[in-house]
Amino acid sequence: MDIQLRPIAPDEFEAFARADSAAFGHHVTAEELERYRRTFEFDRSIAAFDGAELVGATGALTMQLSTPGGDLPTAGVTAVGVMPTHRRRGILTTMMRQQLHDVRDHGEPLAALWASEGSIYGRFGYGLSTLHGRVDADRDRAVFVNQDDDHGRVRLAEKDELLRVAPEIYERQRSVRAGMPAWSQGLWENEFADPESERGGASALFFVIHETAGSPDGYATYRTRSDWSEGIASGTVNVGALMAENADAYRALWRFVFGIDLIKRVESWGRPADEPLLHMVTEPRRLRFRLSDALYVRILDVPAALEGRRYRSAGSVVLDVRDPFLAWAEGRFRLEGGPDGATCRPTTEEPDLRLSINDLAVAYLGQTGFAALAAAGRVIEDTPNALEVAGRMFATKQAPWCPMLF
Numbered sequence: 023m024d025i026q027l028r029p030i031a032p033d034e035f036e037a038f039a040r041a042d043s044a045a046f047g048h049h050v051t052a053e054e055l056e057r058y059r060r061t062f063e064f065d066r067s068i069a070a071f072d073g074a075e076l077v078g079a080t081g082a083l084t085m086q087l088s089t090p091g092g093d094l095p096t097a098g099v100t101a102v103g104v105m106p107t108h109r110r111r112g113i114l115t116t117m118m119r120q121q122l123h124d125v126r127d128h129g130e131p132l133a134a135l136w137a138s139e140g141s142i143y144g145r146f147g148y149g150l151s152t153l154h155g156r157v158d159a160d161r162d163r164a165v166f167v168n169q170d171d172d173h174g175r176v177r178l179a180e181k182d183e184l185l186r187v188a189p190e191i192y193e194r195q196r197s198v199r200a201g202m203p204a205w206s207q208g209l210w211e212n213e214f215a216d217p218e219s220e221r222g223g224a225s226a227l228f229f230v231i232h233e234t235a236g237s238p239d240g241y242a243t244y245r246t247r248s249d250w251s252e253g254i255a256s257g258t259v260n261v262g263a264l265m266a267e268n269a270d271a272y273r274a275l276w277r278f279v280f281g282i283d284l285i286k287r288v289e290s291w292g293r294p295a296d297e298p299l300l301h302m303v304t305e306p307r308r309l310r311f312r313l314s315d316a317l318y319v320r321i322l323d324v325p326a327a328l329e330g331r332r333y334r335s336a337g338s339v340v341l342d343v344r345d346p347f348l349a350w351a352e353g354r355f356r357l358e359g360g361p362d363g364a365t366c367r368p369t370t371e372e373p374d375l376r377l378s379i380n381d382l383a384v385a386y387l388g389q390t391g392f393a394a395l396a397a398a399g400r401v402i403e404d405t406p407n408a409l410e411v412a413g414r415m416f417a418t419k420q421a422p423w424c425p426m427l428f
């Protein structure tokens with residue numbers, strides 16, 4: 023089978039989107055086509071052709087990802103699919119190799135993606151960089167520990183207002199939390215587009231703003247699904263976004279959501295791994311908070327990635343990084359870093375820690391420590407105390423969090 027890879031032209035967009043949707047077992051709607059096209063980067067698309075037939079797809083968004091201490095140019099890998107007729111013949115592998123070379127040529131030290139299945143991307147050097155949690159709570163058993171009055175106010179808003187307010191709050195949060203991609207206005211519009219096809223029988227989105235002294239400092243979105251079985255109100259509220267700039271606003275938004283009438287359950291997907299809600303209620307177990315894998319990151323340029331972030335405490339460590347998929351990315355590097363900056367240079371010194379490029383991505387944003395990776399048999403400590411030194415360097419104040427799906 024002779025497969026050719028190339029970017030698509032604008033008039034091939036529909037075939038591209040149809041093939042990609044077919045890979046996911048979905049028929050793309052006209053509305054989705056239009057919305058998807060608005061933020062599509064044609065020059066970063068890769069389509070696989072079997073003769074004239076488009077059988078595989080991937081694309082990338084040019085983005086900035088917050089790391090502990092600064093933004094780094096990152097390829098936001100998206101729309102990965104191979105037609106059901108052409109699976110397990112190496113088409114994905116060929117596209118991934120091409121894409122990672124293109125990302126390097128763009129000068130981006132990182133690529134990041136959401137995986138439909140955790141088993142797919144490890145072979146291409148991606149590591150699990152952020153976790154996230156799901157809430158599935160009994161609303162009538164949720165008692166908030168701190169019942170202090172909120173000094174601000176919560177109000178419902180129109181979508182247009184949220185489109186002005188949310189990006190500013192989100193952007194300020196990006197400067198204090200790793201794992202958050204910068205989000206363009208077009209992506210925000212898609213975020214709140216709220217087509218009927220994505221509601222799953224629930225209501226249209228409600229938009230919520232929290233403000234203190236007249237200034238917005240938090241926002242949320244939610245849908246409701248009513249249930250009147252046996253005449254008893256047993257609805258569900260599903261929280262989409264919920265973000266705030268201070269603890270009062272954050273708590274007020276959660277309390278508002280849990281206070282909505284005619285509701286039995288409160289659900290939310292994609293909460294940060296260190297979700298404060300767990301510590302706001304008297305019965306955390308009843309939130310049924312479950313962690314799972316979220317953003318996968320691929321480091322393409324170890325020195326640029328490691329010099330691009332800051333470190334919690336000053337230290338120095340030699341890392342021996344193996345990369346079976348991209349030989350040019352691997353090597354041995356001395357990292358010297360602290361709160362004010364870092365250098366990372368190739369070295370021939372003996373290593374302190376040995377690990378794969380995947381493992382480096384797992385530790386990179388601060389979600390998972392080197393000691394945990396060593397306990398899992400993934401990182402080898404050659405120098406006593408190196409796990410401790412590296413652990414203290416890479417630690418972050420807050421868990422990284424990627425609230426945006428792409």
Ligand SMILES: CC(C)(COP(=O)(O)OP(=O)(O)OC[C@H]1O[C@@H](n2cnc3c(N)ncnc32)[C@H](O)[C@@H]1OP(=O)(O)O)[C@@H](O)C(=O)NCCC(=O)NCCS
Binds near residue numbers: 046114115136
């Ligand atoms: C996932 C998908 C893109 C793989 O495409 P593909 O062309 O069949 O992949 P390849 O033939 O290049 O497979 C490469 C390797 O990955 C493995 N692999 C591929 N998909 C896998 C999956 N879903 N689960 C586990 N392993 C998988 C293959 O077995 C193969 O392993 P090997 O190298 O040991 O033989 C394709 O199955 C698909 O479109 N799935 C549905 C949509 C989807 O999930 N897309 C990913 C979105 S993030």
